[in-house]
Amino acid sequence: MLGAVEAKSTRTAAPPFLEVIWTDPISGRRGFLVIDRLVRGVCSGGLRMRKGCTLEEVRGLAAGMTLKESLYYRPENNYVPLGGAKGGIDCDPHDPEMREVLKRYLQAVSALLQAHWATGEDLGLQQKLIDDVVSELGLQSSIQAVYPLLPDRDGAIERMDRAFRVDVEGVALSELVGGLGVAESVLTALDELGQPHAGSRVFIQGFGSMGGGTARYLAKAGLIVVGISDSIGVIANPEGLDVETLLATRNTFGEVDRSSLRPGDQELPRGSWLAVDADVLVPAAVSYCITPDNQHEITAPLIVEAANMPVLPEAERILADRGIRVVPDFVSNSATNAWWWWMLFGDIDASVEQSELKIRSEMRRIVSDMFARAGREGTTLREAALAFTTDQLQAIDARFGLE
Structure with a gap:
């Protein structure tokens, strides 16, 4: 009920483009994917895992992602905002079976991951785990849906790899x-x-x-x-x-x-x-x-x-x-969200200095x-x-x- 109420406060004008409800055939747990909007055929939004996650919650979060994406649109930038989306799995991230549940969920939505949905870590999940599972499934990346939009795909991937290796006083820049x-x-x-x-x-x-x-x-x-x-x-x-x-x-x-x-x-x-x-x-x-x-x-x-x-x-x-x-x-x-795309589209390099300057000035x-x-x-x-x-x-x- 709370999710339904909150979703209304961030709802964009039209209903979601697509909603997916998945039931795990092994455990019976449910997962959700809501694509609120597509821009140039692609949407962006993280994947969360928490006990009690609901479709209404994910729907509201997907609408919020459409708003987040739109904030940073400036015609002169390389990065053009994507549509908003969100994934969610109703599972305790401390559950010993969580990794296999995650893998089956990502397998079920893999066609959307390949072509339309770029995702990353959210509540209860870490990017490394998502990356490992995506690799096991034979996919290129959790954000591969964006690759066709990049002017220099190889340069973008190399730039992001460097950024994810940057350490700032003991904590990863990412x-x-x-x-x-x-x-x-x-x-x-x-x-x-x-x-x-x-x-x-x-x-x-x-x-x-x-x-x-x-x-x-x-x-x-x-x-x-x-x-x-x-x-x-x-x-x-x-x-x-x-x-x-x-x-x-x-x-x-x-x-x-x-x-x-x-x-x-x-x-x-x-x-x-x-x-x-x-x-x-x-x-x-x-x-x-x-x-x-x-x-x-x-x-x-x-x-x-x-x-x-x-x-x-x-x-x-x-x-x-x-x-x-x-x-x-x-x-x-x-x-x-904006940092990922500024990095991939080439609006900033992999340095701490450019990341901090861009985030501070835009925010x-x-x-x-x-x-x-x-x-x-x-x-x-x-x-x-x-x-x-x-x-x-x-x-x-x-x-x-x-x-």
């Missing part, structure tokens, strides 16, 4: 770019609100690729990371956490080794994350976690969505009445425009961002057509 985009969204929003970076307090729910990267870049910008949460619980310190130590001791599920905590770091229950006193709240873990029933616990005047669909629409309306701003997910967490442009439009039109930030994507989609449709 695991940081999404968090950098979220962090730049936070910094731009603070600038728009007239609040200094140095000393502003931030709490980050989730410490995987998105949450961990966000924490690193915000700490480097002078913000005080007063708390993070993972699947175990909350770690908080009003004086600030040692982000780099936490990054160095987390596992592949984004769980922090508690033996690395310092005196003054507090372990709190999982459910206490909303109430930690902060100036900025970054939900970077799961969907539908901020509801009408728990939004009253939030004290932060600014929420920047790093997860997909973390704030329910009714909760967001109540938050707006309380004067709390929400930077929407399809803006703030869009950098990973700052989009978030600043969103604030300006919301101010002019008297709307919420989400409404302003949706109006912007409507303009962008019309321009894409006029040039390439939307299917």
Whole structure:
């Protein structure tokens, strides 16, 4: 039910182009693929795995991907946005059978992977596992559907291979770019609100690729990371956490080794994350976690969505009445998707410098425009961002057509 409600808040004008419901013949588990739109015959969107994943959830995420793709359309760029899509498997990623379930799902949708759907890691899955399974199935890549659109396929693949080998202070560049985009969204929003970076307090729910990267870049910008949460619980310190130590001791599920905590770091229950006193709240873990029933616990005047669909629409309306701003997910967490395509299409090279410069400048442009439009039109930030994507989609449709 929550997925259905949330899907309506990001729904593009027409119903999805294609919906696939798959039932695993061995385990009975279900998987889904929703293609919201095609542009030049191709769509883009990650593949997630979580227990309880639903078609409604995947449908909403696919619509969100159409919006994310449209954000970065600029006629002068090599990269032309694709349509939006999303895949999802109803399976616990800790399940010992998850790899075989994933393999059977990808085999079932392999024809779409070959020609129409470019995908990558999302919640519960890592890119290396997807790459390994795709290779076992005899496919070229999880993004091979894009290859016919590339002006220099061999150069693009070589550039991406180099980018995925880049390490930034112990963390892969590919695991940081999404968090950098979220962090730049936070910094731009603070600038728009007239609040200094140095000393502003931030709490980050989730410490995987998105949450961990966000924490690193915000700490480097002078913000005080007063708390993070993972699947175990909350770690908080009003004086600030040692982000780099936490990054160095987390596992592949984004769980922090508690033996690395310092005196003054507090372990709190999982459910206490909303109430930690902060100036900025970054939900970077799961969907539908901020509801009408728990939004009253939030004290932060600014929420920047790093997860997909973390704030329910009714909760967001109540938050707006309380004067709390929400930077929407399809803006703030869009950098990973854009980085892949800028890299492949040749708008940037494989260097850290070009990646960071492009993400920072584009995110700052989009978030600043969103604030300006919301101010002019008297709307919420989400409404302003949706109006912007409507303009962008019309321009894409006029040039390439939307299917």
